[in-house]
Amino acid sequence: xxxxxxxxxxxxxxxxxxxxxxxxxxxxxxxxxxxxxxxxxxxxxxxxxxxxxxxxxxxxxxxxxxxxxxxxxxxxxxxxxxxxxxxxxxxxxxxxxxxxxxxxxxxxxxxxxxxxxxxxxxxxxxxxxxxxxxxxxxxxxxxxxxxxxxxxxxxxxxxxxxxxxxxxxxxxxxxxxxxxxxxxxxxxxxxxxxxxxxxxxxxxxxxxxxxxxxxxxxxxxxxxxxxxxxxxxxxxxxxxxxxxxxxxxxxxxxxxxxxxxxxxxxxxxxxxxxxxxxxxxxxxxxxxxxxxxxxxxxxxxxxxxxxxxxxxxxxxxxxxxxxxxxxxxxxxxxxxxxxxxxxxxxxxxxxxxxxxxxxxxxxxxxxxxxxxxxxxxxxxxxxxxxxxxxxxxxxxxxxxxxxxxxxxxxxxxxxxxxxxxxxxxxxxxxxxxxxxxxxxxxxxxxxxxxxxxxxxxxxxxxxxxxxxxxxxxxxxxxxxxxxxxxx
Numbered sequence: 001x002x003x004x005x006x007x008x009x010x011x012x013x014x015x016x017x018x019x020x021x022x023x024x025x026x027x028x029x030x031x032x033x034x035x036x037x038x039x040x041x042x043x044x045x046x047x048x049x050x051x052x053x054x055x056x057x058x059x060x061x062x063x064x065x066x067x068x069x070x071x072x073x074x075x076x077x078x079x080x081x082x083x084x085x086x087x088x089x090x091x092x093x094x095x096x097x098x099x100x101x102x103x104x105x106x107x108x109x110x111x112x113x114x115x116x117x118x119x120x121x122x123x124x125x126x127x128x129x130x131x132x133x134x135x136x137x138x139x140x141x142x143x144x145x146x147x148x149x150x151x152x153x154x155x156x157x158x159x160x161x162x163x164x165x166x167x168x169x170x171x172x173x174x175x176x177x178x179x180x181x182x183x184x185x186x187x188x189x190x191x192x193x194x195x196x197x198x199x200x201x202x203x204x205x206x207x208x209x210x211x212x213x214x215x216x217x218x219x220x221x222x223x224x225x226x227x228x229x230x231x232x233x234x235x236x237x238x239x240x241x242x243x244x245x246x247x248x249x250x251x252x253x254x255x256x257x258x259x260x261x262x263x264x265x266x267x268x269x270x271x272x273x274x275x276x277x278x279x280x281x282x283x284x285x286x287x288x289x290x291x292x293x294x295x296x297x298x299x300x301x302x303x304x305x306x307x308x309x310x311x312x313x314x315x316x317x318x319x320x321x322x323x324x325x326x327x328x329x330x331x332x333x334x335x336x337x338x339x340x341x342x343x344x345x346x347x348x349x350x351x352x353x354x355x356x357x358x359x360x361x362x363x364x365x366x367x368x369x370x371x372x373x374x375x376x377x378x379x380x381x382x383x384x385x386x387x388x389x390x391x392x393x394x395x396x397x398x399x400x401x402x403x404x405x406x407x408x409x410x411x412x413x414x415x416x417x418x419x420x421x422x423x424x425x426x427x428x429x430x431x432x433x434x435x436x437x438x439x440x441x442x443x444x445x446x447x448x449x450x451x452x453x454x455x456x457x458x459x460x461x462x463x464x465x466x467x468x469x470x471x472x473x474x475x476x477x478x479x480x481x482x483x484x485x486x487x
Contacts, residue, residue: 004339005289006297008339009284013283014070016153017070017071017152017153018070018073018152019073019155020072020156021145023161023164024109025087026054026086026111027060027114029054030114031116032117033049034046034047046117056110058074059087060313061278062091062094064276065156066313067316073096073099073100074101076102077102077107077141079107080103081109083108083109083111099144104133106134107131110126110129111127112124112127113125130161145169145172145176146176149173149177149180149182150182157170158275159186159190161189170196171197174198174199177199183201185199185202185281187202188204194233196234199234200237200285201236202234203240203274203281204242205274206223209239209241224257227239228251236253238251240277242302252291258295276298276304277298277301278298280301280314281295300323301314303322331413333419334421334422340422343420344383344437348437352381355382356382356383356436356438356440357372358432360408361411362392362396362403363403364412374468375417375442379439381420383436384418384422386409387423388405389401430454430457433453433454434454439464441464443465449465
């Protein structure tokens with residue numbers, strides 16, 4: 001993937017509806033310092049300085065999806081108690097759809113209290129119900145799944161084995177998802193993965209995969225054997241096995257396995273990293289990424305998550321920046337129109353004057369470079385629209401372009417005078433100009449202002465058109481003719 005594709009993924013996130021089904025809980029953090037031993041018992045005394053209450057369990061998946069920009073709904077059963085009310089208020093404050101959240105007076109809302117000092121967890125206290133749902137609560141979940149699953153783009157199943165995800169509920173989710181074509185992505189738990197049969201994709205860690213398959217994973221051969229066993233037994237579309245410092249391995253039901261190395265960074269806390277993986281992975285699948293690309297972005301996000309303390313979320317901006325470390329500067333300048341529109345709007349709010357020009361730029365020459373440098377002098381940001389290969393062929397014939405569109409875009413982006421490059425497939429850049437609304441629209445001196453495409457749009461928004469003369473005797477056509485004439 002390149003940076004444009006990653007940025008576009010998060011631009012589309014706002015239209016994606018995700019249903020999170022699983023065990024919701026509260027994570028309470030008590031932060032303090034431990035500098036003495038209790039006189040009552042040989043234990044540390046922690047002086048609490050501040051407290052933090054977060055969504056935990058499946059709620060941390062909710063947090064991650066919201067941080068990514070998705071529309072999120074939950075389906076679960078919690079207790080009819082004070083912690084349940086706190087959990088509901090926390091999710092309401094984040095804009096979560098709670099129509100599928102039900103309270104059962106016979107259950108206790110799960111709450112895990114962690115005491116930390118000097119960035120280390122001292123003790124954890126769990127208060128929860130682990131028993132399987134009663135028939136009445138199970139029925140309301142089944143009715144909700146049956147009535148509402150089709151309104152979502154992807155379903156995330158977050159199983160912490162607290163009794164909410166009964167075999168009947170899991171079977172209904174997987175069958176309904178298959179019937180409707182809604183992907184069901186599962187973070188599994190327990191020794192028996194049979195309850196997830198028919199899901200789209202499972203994301204176990206190495207230990208969980210060993211237990212589920214009965215295969216000790218010691219090398220790549222045993223890893224593949226374990227994956228084959230789980231895939232065939234459960235009728236999955238794919239399996240993603242997370243392997244800690246070894247990265248993750250994606251096994252499609254059909255096709256070659258993909259092994260993704262971990263992103264090297266200091267690890268502070270692996271808590272919730274699996275929630276980050278399944279959240280980013282599910283968004284990618286819902287947006288139509290290949291499984292390999294979705295897994296790659298999820299791996300980048302996981303590397304960020306383990307560098308934070310506690311169940312933390314990862315933002316799109318962090319993922320884009322981290323992913324860009326392995327990309328060139330020129331790649332970072334090439335944007336999809338939806339992403340670029342947002343960036344230019346922000347720049348305009350900061351008072352920046354945006355200049356736009358466009359062209360095929362096939363065989364970049366000194367005339368182009370001088371033209372672009374002069375264009376940049378007319379404002380604070382220069383955006384260059386570049387015709388795609390299909391667009392060039394329509395304009396200049398089947399023999400053109402000589403240079404493929406991505407190469408032309410990268411060559412232009414390498415110029416210091418250019419801030420952003422955007423490809424367009426139409427014969428003219430009118431749609432780009434309408435989206436960006438530049439302050440200055442630049443064309444070559446061989447045009448008349450009246451004939452410049454987009455002039456009306458720019459002038460209607462208070463901008464202007466500027467014409468810049470090309471360097472005499474410099475053109476792509478003449479270069480081609482000279483090459484042909486030289487034999």
